[in-house]
Amino acid sequence: MAGVFSGFATIGVLIALGILLAHLRVIDLAGQRTLSTLAFYVASPALLLTVLEDSDPAEVFSTTLVASAAAVLVVVLLHLGLSRLRGPLDLGGATIGAMAAGYVNAGNLGVPIAAYVLGDVALVAPILLMQLLVLQPLALTLLDVAVAPTRLSLRKVLSRPATNPLTIASAAGVALALSGVRLPAAVHDPLDLVGGMAVPAMLIAYGVALRLGPLPGRGVPASELGLAVGLKLVAQPLAAYAVGRWALGLETDALLAVTVLSALPTAQNVFVIASRYGRAELLARDAIFVSTLASVPAVVLITALIA
Numbered sequence: 001m002a003g004v005f006s007g008f009a010t011i012g013v014l015i016a017l018g019i020l021l022a023h024l025r026v027i028d029l030a031g032q033r034t035l036s037t038l039a040f041y042v043a044s045p046a047l048l049l050t051v052l053e054d055s056d057p058a059e060v061f062s063t064t065l066v067a068s069a070a071a072v073l074v075v076v077l078l079h080l081g082l083s084r085l086r087g088p089l090d091l092g093g094a095t096i097g098a099m100a101a102g103y104v105n106a107g108n109l110g111v112p113i114a115a116y117v118l119g120d121v122a123l124v125a126p127i128l129l130m131q132l133l134v135l136q137p138l139a140l141t142l143l144d145v146a147v148a149p150t151r152l153s154l155r156k157v158l159s160r161p162a163t164n165p166l167t168i169a170s171a172a173g174v175a176l177a178l179s180g181v182r183l184p185a186a187v188h189d190p191l192d193l194v195g196g197m198a199v200p201a202m203l204i205a206y207g208v209a210l211r212l213g214p215l216p217g218r219g220v221p222a223s224e225l226g227l228a229v230g231l232k233l234v235a236q237p238l239a240a241y242a243v244g245r246w247a248l249g250l251e252t253d254a255l256l257a258v259t260v261l262s263a264l265p266t267a268q269n270v271f272v273i274a275s276r277y278g279r280a281e282l283l284a285r286d287a288i289f290v291s292t293l294a295s296v297p298a299v300v301l302i303t304a305l306i307a
Contacts, residue, residue: 005296008109008292008296011109011203011268011292014199014200014203014204014207015203015204015206015207015210016207017203017204017207018203018204018205018206018207018208018209018210018211019207019208019210019211020207021204021207021208022207022208022210022211022212023211027204027208028212029208029212031208032205032208032209032212032275033275035201035204035205035208036201036202036205036271036272036275036276037276038197038201039197039198039201039202039205039269039272040165040166040272040273040275040276041165042165042194042197043194043195043196043197043198043201044165044166044169044195044198044202044269044272045165045166045168045169046169046191046192046194046195046198047195047196047198047199048132048166048169048170048173048195049169049170049172049173049176049191049195050173050188050191050192050195051173051195052129052132052169052170052172052173052174052176052177053173053176053177053182053183053188054177055125055129055173055174055177056125056177057129057174057177057178062126063248063250063254064123064126064127064244064250064254064257064258065126065127065130066243066247066248067240067243067244067247067248067250067258068126068127068130068240068258068261068262069130070239070240070243070247071102071236071237071239071240071243071258071262072102072103072130072135072236074235074236074239075098075101075102075231075232075235075236075239076098076101076102078101078231078235079094079097079098079101079102079227079228079231080094080098082227083097083224083227086223086224090146090279091142091143091145091146092142092143092146092147092277092278092279092280093279093280093283095139095142095143095146095279096143096270096273096274096277096279096280096283096284097224097227097228097280097283098139099135099139099266099270099273099284100228100229100232100266100270100280100283100284100287100288100291101227101228101229101231101232101235101236101266101287102135102231102232102236103131103135103136103139103266103267103270104127104131104232104236104261104262104264104265104266104267105264105265105266105267105268105292106124106127106128106131106261106264106267109264109265109295110124110127110128110261110264113260113261113264113299114257114261117260117299117303118253118256118257118260119253120257123257123261124261127258127261127262129174131267132170133170133171133174136166136167136170137164137166137167137170139273140164140166140167140273141164143273143277143279144164146277146279147277147278147279199268202268202269202271202272203268205271205272205275206268206271206285206288209271209275209281209285210285210289213282213285214282216285216286216289216290217286217290219282219286220282220283220286224283225283225286225287225290228266228283228287228291229266229287229290229291229294232265232266232287232291233263233265233291233294233295233298236262236263237259237260237262237263237298237302239262240258240259240261240262241255241258241259241262241306244258244259252306255306256302256303256306259302259306260299260302260303263295263298263299263302264295264299265288265291265292265294265295266284266287266288266291266292267288268288270284270287270288271284271285271288
């Protein structure tokens with residue numbers, strides 16, 4: 001279990017740093033916005049490009065991908081359906097809510113947990129690449145449509161992913177991996193250096209938002225927060241387990257992997273994306289906070305029951 005606690009501890013320290021910097025008035029809300037913008041437009045694209053350049057795209061087309069994708073589809077549909085029962089849906093808010101319910105922290109926590117709990121870092125590749133290449137571009141396109149001042153034509157909607165820095169970087173990274181072409185060191189090394197800012201910038205900006213915004217649970221209706229977190233930590237791993245065991249017949253190790261990875265908390269970049277588009281920021285912030293705390297016992301319990 002060392003990987004579980006180590007991964008969560010690292011995240012906690014950087015979030016605490018953001019809280020401290022906000023408390024000392026070193027960073028204000030304007031600074032938090034700047035950090036989020038830097039992470040969205042510069043650091044995260046650089047990180048995605050360098051990470052995907054070194055990946056093996058063939059790993060994404062595995063049996064475990066089917067279980068992971070099915071679990072995401074289940075929670076997204078459940079979130080949209082149950083949210084619709086509460087009233088008319090706002091496209092931007094519904095998109096962020098669905099991401100909070102189904103977009104897992106595969107990078108920050110998935111890698112150490114795959115390494116130290118599951119015993120193989122490659123196990124996180126399918127869900128990581130699926131999120132970067134499918135879920136994120138789709139969500140960003142919907143958010144672009146949601147914030148557009150006028151109704152977009154179908155051509156403009158379809159072309160939106162080609163103008164988003166995260167989507168462009170992901171596509172470029174996969175193209176490099178598929179072609180086997182390596183970026184020259186003079187290009188790769190600066191990108192790698194800039195990409196190193198992405199995760200710390202996200203976490204510090206998140207900590208600042210926690211300190212300067214309403215306390216978690218006070219700025220978002222409890223039913224809305226409970227729905228996102230409940231789907232994230234209960235429905236998603238249950239769906240992954242059910243599909244993996246009874247539909248795909250996964251062996252114990254693979255079944256444990258898809259279930260544990262589906263129980264990871266909401267990813268921090270959901271908050272960065274929400275901040276960038278000005279939609280459901282408090283929901284994203286609080287879902288990350290609550291799901292991160294609650295996922296520790298969830299991962300430990302799942303590991304004990306399946307392993």
